[in-house]
Amino acid sequence: MIDRDNEAANGISESGPLKSYRVVELGSTVAGPFCARLLADFGADVIKVEQKEGDAVRSMGKHKDGRSLYSASILRNKRIASIDLRLPAGRELVKQLCAKADIVIENFRPGTLERWGLGYDELSALNPGLILVRISGYGQDGPYSQRPGYGVVCEAFSGLREVTGDPDRPPARVAVSLTDYMTGLYGAFGATMAMLDRVRSGKGQVIDAALYEAAFSFMEPHIPAYQQLGHIATRAGSRLPGHTPNSLYTSMEGRHIHITAGSQPVFQRLAQAMGKPELLRDSRFSTPAARVRNEEEMDAMVEAWTQSLPLVEIEALLEEAGVPASRIFNLKDIFENQHYRARNMLVESNDRKLGPVTMANVVPRLSRTPGAVRWPGRDVGEDTYQVLANELGLDEEQIAQLIEAQVVHAFNGNSHTNIKEA
Numbered sequence: 537m538i539d540r541d542n543e544a545a546n547g548i549s550e551s552g553p554l555k556s557y558r559v560v561e562l563g564s565t566v567a568g569p570f571c572a573r574l575l576a577d578f579g580a581d582v583i584k585v586e587q588k589e590g591d592a593v594r595s596m597g598k599h600k601d602g603r604s605l606y607s608a609s610i611l612r613n614k615r616i617a618s619i620d621l622r623l624p625a626g627r628e629l630v631k632q633l634c635a636k637a638d639i640v641i642e643n644f645r646p647g648t649l650e651r652w653g654l655g656y657d658e659l660s661a662l663n664p665g666l667i668l669v670r671i672s673g674y675g676q677d678g679p680y681s682q683r684p685g686y687g688v689v690c691e692a693f694s695g696l697r698e699v700t701g702d703p704d705r706p707p708a709r710v711a712v713s714l715t716d717y718m719t720g721l722y723g724a725f726g727a728t729m730a731m732l733d734r735v736r737s738g739k740g741q742v743i744d745a746a747l748y749e750a751a752f753s754f755m756e757p758h759i760p761a762y763q764q765l766g767h768i769a770t771r772a773g774s775r776l777p778g779h780t781p782n783s784l785y786t787s788m789e790g791r792h793i794h795i796t797a798g799s800q801p802v803f804q805r806l807a808q809a810m811g812k813p814e815l816l817r818d819s820r821f822s823t824p825a826a827r828v829r830n831e832e833e834m835d836a837m838v839e840a841w842t843q844s845l846p847l848v849e850i851e852a853l854l855e856e857a858g859v860p861a862s863r864i865f866n867l868k869d870i871f872e873n874q875h876y877r878a879r880n881m882l883v884e885s886n887d888r889k890l891g892p893v894t895m896a897n898v899v900p901r902l903s904r905t906p907g908a909v910r911w912p913g914r915d916v917g918e919d920t921y922q923v924l925a926n927e928l929g930l931d932e933e934q935i936a937q938l939i940e941a942q943v944v945h946a947f948n949g950n951s952h953t954n955i956k957e958a
Contacts, residue, residue, distance in 0.1 A: 551905070551906070552577070552578040552580070552905060552906070552907050553579060553902065554578045555580070557575070557579075557580045558583070558639075559575050559576070559580045559581065559583070559637060559639045559640070559641060560583050560585065560630070560637045560639070560640045560641070561583065561585065561641045562621070562630070562641065562644070562649075563641050563643040563644075563671065564591045564593070565591065565596075565643070565686075566593060566610070566713040567643050567671045567713075567716040567719045567747065568641050568642060568643035569584070569593055570716065571671065571720035571724045571727075571745075572614065572641050573609075573610055573611070573614070574720065574721065574724040576613035577898040577907040577908070578898070578902075579907065580639075581615070582613065583617055583637075583927070584611065584614045584615065585619050585630055585633070586617070586618050586916055587618065587620060587621070587622075588916065588917070588945040589916075591607070591611075593611070594606075601889060603887070603889055603890055605890075607913040608885075608895065608912040608913045609893075609895040609896070609912070611913025612895065612910075613909065613910050614913070615919035616913075616915065617633075617917070617923040617944070618916050618917035619943065619945075620942065623942075625941065627652050629924070629938075630654065631653070631659070631662070632928050633927060633928070634654070634659050634662070634663065634666065635662040636927065637663070637666065638665070638666070639667045639669060640667070640669070642668070642671070643670075645672065645682065646670070646672050646677075646682065647682070656668050664738070664739060664740060665734055665740045666740040667730040667731065667734070667742075667743065668740070668741075668743070669724075669726060669743045670742060670744055670745065671719055671720070672744075672746055673685015673690050673746065673747050673748065674690070674748055675744055675746035687714065687751075690715055690746070690748035691709070691715040691748075692707075693751075694715070694750075694751035694754075695755050696715070696751045696755060698769070698770060698771070699755070699770060701771045703771045703772060703773060705771075715747050715748075715750060718750040718751060718753075719745050721750075722753075723745040727743060730743060757769075776796075778828055779798035779824075779828070780798055780824075780827040780830075780831040781797050781831075781834050781835055782795070782796045782797070783835055783838075784864070785835075785838055785839050785843075786842060786843055787850055788842075788844065788847075789847060791847040791863060791864075793847060793851070793863045793864070794861060795838065795842075795859065796859075798827070802858075802859055802860065803815075803821075803824075804816060805859050806859045809859060810838070812837070812841075815837070820833060821833075821834055821837075851863065871894075880897055881896065882894050882895075883896075885910075885911060885912045886911075886912070893912050895912070915947050916945065917945040917947035918947050920935075924938070924944065
């Protein structure tokens with residue numbers, strides 16, 4: 537738990553439902569850092585332990601003036617301590633941090649923590665209430681557990697990639713680390729459930745979150761369909777199989793809009809908006825099951841209608857009729873959209889070099905104890921001195937010795953060298 541008396545000195549926010557919990561993040565790249573970021577957004581004091589050369593996520597995505605724009609968001613709300621886990625002295629420091637933590641998050645290959653003397657048995661002996669979130673490609677056990685697994689690779693193994701994209705092309709991918717985000721979300725969900733259990737039992741536990749299992753869980757409708765019918769799901773493009781019309785259609789000027797009108801009441805409203813009420817009396821389209829059997833003809837009719845009109849007119853007609861639809865938004869559309877502005881979904885946080893950096897606001901919204909973006913991702917080692925001094929009680933001389941031995945790395949925003957500058 538956090539020492540409330542030291543909270544202001546540590547720069548920890550007093551808002552959010554997790555404000556009295558401490559998290560140590562040992563993960564890297566996307567899944568582990570995203571899991572910790574979710575907890576940080578809701579007030580947890582997250583201490584990210586990072587190597588001197590920096591988390592790989594700092595090299596991903598776009599950069600400006602040598603600064604990672606991705607890390608500004610995924611490392612937000614965290615204190616960054618640079619401690620070398622490859623050295624015994626570094627591992628001892630991390631063990632001391634974990635002994636005072638509520639949650640530890642890691643996404644190394646299974647067995648790595650055990651080789652470092654930081655396995656759950658060792659850590660829970662010092663801290664029986666500790667919750668350890670373990671994110672890996674294939675899980676902590678099983679014949680594939682030692683395989684290296686990135687999100688997109690485990691997505692392929694899960695079957696999710698097989699149903700992503702157009703049927704006449706190879707499987708596509710979403711241009712974000714989708715499975716890493718899924719698994720990070722499951723990890724944070726597991727951690728909060730474990731904290732609820734700890735209130736009753738007083739005991740911690742391990743959350744085993746596998747990338748492939750997170751992705752596989754999204755295959756939910758296709759699993760019983762194979763077991764019961766032998767149906768092997770594959771790519772359907774922009775359609776949702778078994779629910780028609782529910783696809784992407786093209787406007788007069790070549791823009792795209794997704795219309796979802798598979799249920800009977802919504803299809804009735806779509807038919808009226810299209811000026812074709814007779815579709816409701818056509819046996820090919822009069823029921824949901826009939827439309828599924830004749831989806832090619834159904835989609836062709838909707839496409840012919842959308843191609844006859846400009847996008848804004850299609851949107852107006854569908855909105856008036858109460859038919860769920862949206863043009864395909866890009867980031868420019870989003871930044872200019874009134875609903876995003878009204879819901880404050882784009883939030884700015886000041887970076888010391890870049891100034892205001894826009895990122896997605898905290899999700900979900902809590903009415904009484906909301907989360908918040910308190911600061912953007914900091915530099916490697918920016919909080920090393922503070923963490924070692926305030927959390928582990930080390931004095932200036934001890935920290936200077938650790939820096940000299942390259943066990944830790946400290947950075948004060950101007951220099952990476954001397955402890956007196958930190």
